[in-house]
Amino acid sequence: MESNYVDLDEETLFIVSQTFKALGDPTRIRILHLLAEKECAVGEIVEALALGQSNVSHQLRFLKNLRLVKSRRVGTAMYYSPEDEHVMELLEKTIQHAKHD
Template sequence: MENAKQPLDEETLFSVTQIFKALSDPTRVQILNLLQDREYSVNEIARTLAFNQTTVSHQLRFLKNLRLVKSRREGTTIYYMQDDNHVLELLTQAIRHVHHH
């Protein structure tokens, strides 16, 4: 058993489960999917996905805390963009898997 996997340390385990928690919410999946192409303001995200602005802001805060999205301010507008290609690749693979079956 030379190649046996070692148990994950607590910090890694927590971080991995948080990422899957982020991907388990349909609203967050929609937001992450949208942000694959370009940056959007909170208002643009809300309008494009037909969500209210409060919901979008709350979900973006959750995603930002996990470093899955990042933001920049331009005047009074905050723009969000994806911040982790690894998780977006995971999301893309999940979407491909669904379309394949």
């Protein structure tokens, strides 16, 4: 029986591992879960999740570098929203799995 298996290239492996690393942090999960509900400014995230502003900014930078969130400027405020619906679907399915009895 001949196998048609093709191994993953290094770039794909790196992106996948970084995505799971992002989803492996409780703070980033909370931020993504909030952003799945609505676009938020940094201050809104800080208030909604009771986190420090520097922590939120650091996590958003990490998520933005992985292209998991995107931002847009309105005046002096930056608003964040999900950029990758595939990852958001994965997060939602994982949350549903965790809540499943």
